[in-house]
Amino acid sequence: xxxxxxxxxxxxxxxxxxxxxxxxxxxxxxxxxxxxxVEFKRGTYCFPGKAKNLKILDMPNPREWSPxxxxxxxxxxxxxxxxxxxxDRLEKYRSFKLFMDICxxxxxxxxxxxxxxxxxxPKNMPVLRAELLRSVxxxxxxxxxxxxxxxxxxxxxTEDVIKEWFYYFYQCTECRRCSVFCPYGIDxxxxxxxxxxxxxxxxxxxxxxMEPVANCFRTGNHLGIRPHGFKDTLEFFADDIENxxxxxxxxxxNKKGAEILFVxxxxxxxxxxxxxxxxxxMMLFHELGIDYTWSTYASEGGNFGLFTSHxxxxxxxxxIYTEAKRLGVKWxxxxxxxxxxxxxxxxxxxxxxxxxxxxxxxxxxxxxxFENAKSTKMVHIMEFTADLIRHNKLxxxxxxxxxxxxxxxxxCNPARAMGIFEEPRYVIRNVCNHFYDMPEGTxxxxxxxxxxxxxxxxxxxxxxxxRGGFPRGNAVRYVQEKYGVNRLACMCAIDRATLxxxxxxxxxxxxxxxxxxxxxxxxxMKGEKERTINLRGEPLPGSKNQSSVVSHRNWRQxxxxxxxxxEGE
Amino acid sequence: MALWFSLFAVVILTFVxxxxxxxxxxxxxxGVIIPYAALAIFIVGVISRVLRWARSPVPFRITTTCGxxxxxxxxxxxxxxxPHNTMGVIVRMALEVLLFRSLFRNTKVELRNDPRLVxxxxxxxxxxxLAFHWSFLVxxxxxxxxxxxxxxxxxxxxxxxxxxxxxxxxALYISGLIMLxxxxxxxxRRVFIPQVRYISLAADYFPLFLIIGVGLxxxxxxxxxxxxxxxxKELVMGLVSFHPVVPTGIGIPFYIHLFLVSVLLVYFPFSxxxxxxxxxxxxxxxLANNNRVKRHINPWDYPVKVHTYxxxxxxxxxxxxxxxxxxEKE
Numbered sequence: 075x076x077x078x079x080x081x082x083x084x085x086x087x088x089x090x091x092x093x094x095x096x097x098x099x100x101x102x103x104x105x106x107x108x109x110x111x112v113e114f115k116r117g118t119y120c121f122p123g124k125a126k127n128l129k130i131l132d133m134p135n136p137r138e139w140s141p142x143x144x145x146x147x148x149x150x151x152x153x154x155x156x157x158x159x160x161x162d163r164l165e166k167y168r169s170f171k172l173f174m175d176i177c178x179x180x181x182x183x184x185x186x187x188x189x190x191x192x193x194x195x196p197k198n199m200p201v202l203r204a205e206l207l208r209s210v211x212x213x214x215x216x217x218x219x220x221x222x223x224x225x226x227x228x229x230x231x232t233e234d235v236i237k238e239w240f241y242y243f244y245q246c247t248e249c250r251r252c253s254v255f256c257p258y259g260i261d262x263x264x265x266x267x268x269x270x271x272x273x274x275x276x277x278x279x280x281x282x283x284m285e286p287v288a289n290c291f292r293t294g295n296h297l298g299i300r301p302h303g304f305k306d307t308l309e310f311f312a313d314d315i316e317n318x319x320x321x322x323x324x325x326x327x328n329k330k331g332a333e334i335l336f337v338x339x340x341x342x343x344x345x346x347x348x349x350x351x352x353x354x355x356m357m358l359f360h361e362l363g364i365d366y367t368w369s370t371y372a373s374e375g376g377n378f379g380l381f382t383s384h385x386x387x388x389x390x391x392x393x394i395y396t397e398a399k400r401l402g403v404k405w406x407x408x409x410x411x412x413x414x415x416x417x418x419x420x421x422x423x424x425x426x427x428x429x430x431x432x433x434x435x436x437x438x439x440x441x442x443x444f445e446n447a448k449s450t451k452m453v454h455i456m457e458f459t460a461d462l463i464r465h466n467k468l469x470x471x472x473x474x475x476x477x478x479x480x481x482x483x484x485x486c487n488p489a490r491a492m493g494i495f496e497e498p499r500y501v502i503r504n505v506c507n508h509f510y511d512m513p514e515g516t517x518x519x520x521x522x523x524x525x526x527x528x529x530x531x532x533x534x535x536x537x538x539x540x541r542g543g544f545p546r547g548n549a550v551r552y553v554q555e556k557y558g559v560n561r562l563a564c565m566c567a568i569d570r571a572t573l574x575x576x577x578x579x580x581x582x583x584x585x586x587x588x589x590x591x592x593x594x595x596x597x598x599m600k601g602e603k604e605r606t607i608n609l610r611g612e613p614l615p616g617s618k619n620q621s622s623v624v625s626h627r628n629w630r631q632x633x634x635x636x637x638x639x640x641e642g643e
Numbered sequence: 644m645a646l647w648f649s650l651f652a653v654v655i656l657t658f659v660x661x662x663x664x665x666x667x668x669x670x671x672x673x674g675v676i677i678p679y680a681a682l683a684i685f686i687v688g689v690i691s692r693v694l695r696w697a698r699s700p701v702p703f704r705i706t707t708t709c710g711x712x713x714x715x716x717x718x719x720x721x722x723x724x725x726p727h728n729t730m731g732v733i734v735r736m737a738l739e740v741l742l743f744r745s746l747f748r749n750t751k752v753e754l755r756n757d758p759r760l761v762x763x764x765x766x767x768x769x770x771x772x773l774a775f776h777w778s779f780l781v782x783x784x785x786x787x788x789x790x791x792x793x794x795x796x797x798x799x800x801x802x803x804x805x806x807x808x809x810x811x812x813x814a815l816y817i818s819g820l821i822m823l824x825x826x827x828x829x830x831x832r833r834v835f836i837p838q839v840r841y842i843s844l845a846a847d848y849f850p851l852f853l854i855i856g857v858g859l860x861x862x863x864x865x866x867x868x869x870x871x872x873x874x875x876k877e878l879v880m881g882l883v884s885f886h887p888v889v890p891t892g893i894g895i896p897f898y899i900h901l902f903l904v905s906v907l908l909v910y911f912p913f914s915x916x917x918x919x920x921x922x923x924x925x926x927x928x929x930l931a932n933n934n935r936v937k938r939h940i941n942p943w944d945y946p947v948k949v950h951t952y953x954x955x956x957x958x959x960x961x962x963x964x965x966x967x968x969x970x971e972k973e
Contacts, residue, residue: 092758093756093757093758095758096754096758098754100754100838101837101838102837102838102840102841106841107841107842132948164699165698165699166699166700166702166943167699167700167701167702168696168697168699168700168701168924168926169701169705169925169926169927170699171695171696171699172696172921172924172925172926175692175696175915175917175921176915176917176918176921176922177915177918178847178915178918179839179842179843179844179847179915180746180768180772180839181768181836181838181839181842182745182746182749182768184838184839184842185750185751185752185838186750191752191754191760196838196841196842199838199842201842202841202842205842216913217913218846218913218914222845225645225648225844225845225846226844226845226846227844227845227846250707253707253927254707254709254745254748255745255746255748255749255750256745257739257743257745257746257772257918257922258745258918258921258922258925258928259707259739259745259925259926259927259928260925260927261705261707261927264705264927291950292950292955292958293955294955300959300962301959301962301963301966301968302959302962302963302965302966302968305966305967305968306966327968327969328968328969329969330969370959370963370968371952371955371956384702384703385947388947389947389948389949389950392947392949393949393950393952396949396951396952397952400952400971418935419934419935420703420704420705420706420934421703423934423935423938423939424702424703424704424938424939424940424941424944425941425944427938428938442715444714445936446712446713446714446715446727446933446935446936447935447936448935448936449935449936449937449938450934450935450938452935457714457715460715460718461715464715464717489708490707490708490709491705491706491707491708492708492712492932493708493709493710493711493712493720493721493724493725493932494711494712494714495710495711496711496718496719497714497715497718500718513762515750515762516762519708519709519710519724520748520750544758544760545752545760548758548759548760549760
């Protein structure tokens, strides 16, 4: 897909050149933050959640409204609702109570946030973002706040405060980078999640999160792709794979008694370049003869509930275990996805478990027991593939990826809420010849967000996204200039969408790829024809141009959009 | 504003005790009643705050992972930054509490014009924080000689090492110097770093001034006003044995020192100073990264409304059959 076809290209043209765009002042204004009301600037906030989506989910106060309106149509007793909601969450979450109390405002987190670095807005310092909530907490729940008021950093809850919450809690991608540096491990993601939960009590959310949540609830995936559309999509992939390899592969769907249920983020089968990674999975499983199944009902691993509320995480994620049970599989394998893995790794077992109807995962190919997943029974595809390569189960031709000079973006959640650093790098190093990491301090646990996580990857928000994506883009640019990097690998569906405009803007010439796309391109399959093109229909290094195939693929894509049975707006 | 208010508050407190002892002869109030009350408030306050935290459960295991997870046997995992067992958690917590591990990671980012980001180390905050807390601890231990009879050898040893440079008579304690220098740095960075000044509240300046006041009054009475330490010990031992006595002739600097310490004790449980105990409760640091190995239980878990497979199939059954996707009900 060329960059001119990107949906955000028109928005992108409104953004000034980088040197002008980044004239950011990090020095705060003279006026104190409590006296600076929020200002909704175009390109920095997301559109509000539509009433129809809230109704599908039985969420409170569904109505049409806009953040730029004076009146947000809050319920009559909104103050009481917030106070009760606050109290309830303080009692339920030790993290929340503790993080309200023990911050010493040392400022170590301030310049760790990509939104602060990129925007200079002091309220994007994680410490101050938390103070937005803490000030109200002190006012309503602490002795010092009640006695000393503003001196103790307390302030009255007003509609302006609510507006500020909405603006800044949707200017945080819950990436947890600040939490790495905090001497007490205060986690802004936790604070933002609570803030968003409180806002939802008043019917305040963003549509780019609420629409996927509503879709996922009803159709099983964010995009609202219905079962037959899902099947068509995967069949198209099989056609494309046949085109590239000459091999026809099966698409097992809702198959009872399969050994493995395979779950991916819907971005993998809907949008390029995730689609190539999706084909990659299919080719890998076919080559190994793995007995697996997709599910149309659990056709989404990603979980926009994570951007909504703890309850919503649970409501959406429940599908995966119930479907695993219905189909009678032994264990679950999960695709390349960031937020999904925060949920799978840190929430799934607690919320939707115990998964006592499943067996401890064992690789059918190598016999490796995945002991690190013995309770949840869900394995990350990178753990699975790294194990395959380690046991020499794959025949790989690295030369087919020789036109790629690759760097790797650690997605926030797999990095800071899971710790999966070596597996993807091991796989990448074994499927291509040219790999260079970005500089220390921008990778692994200190990785920078793409700027579009936690529901902010939408186009009306592009100005802020590119600002937030600047530290990541800057690091990509660095390895591009130093090593000639032209491919940014990542294992996250949101990244695969958001890093494209980010690279176009900050490091033009670097394209984005999933890891299993590279795996599949290097994979030598039994009975394949001579491979002359890669999954994108581009000529493999050393072979002649195949332009006819490229146009065929583009036609296929247009076709697929028409035929997937997506719900119209 | 917040800064001046805090400074003013500490000055006023000093003035109050000065007048109280000098004019009002309230030695009993400032030497016995207030310290007892302050200690009681401190103990009850800290315990109740800790219990308040403990009352709230930890519904999810939300470890911040700062190192490689334990997964495949041939991949070296990092059991300190991403602990997979209790031992790892203990080591991680010990590093956090004793050496401020996370703060040690601190970096500084600078935006250059072209535009480019440049990262540098930023260890001063870590160093000052560590120096301040450790010297404070040494000073506390040293003070035990006023609270014990006979004085344990270890406490004497501490004081000996602390005064090893034998600068002046009585020897200047290095810990006192380090504490004052580091706490001054912590204050100055709050004033001179614009972002930190912007986020600072009275609640941030007040304890700094209070601690500077405690340190200075301690230093003054040791080196300049020469308070009669035997009498001080007599008073303190009286407090410790619950037979309070107030010897005459202890200088005013002592009462200032004692009163500011009392204020610090009272202020402690109601303030950010509770990070002392709070750090141990932090769920992102004190939990193992073993979520997929061991199920974490949420005590308040409740059933939620889901969209069942049956509801899903009812809606799409015809389409599914048409597409050849297996269904439960024909």
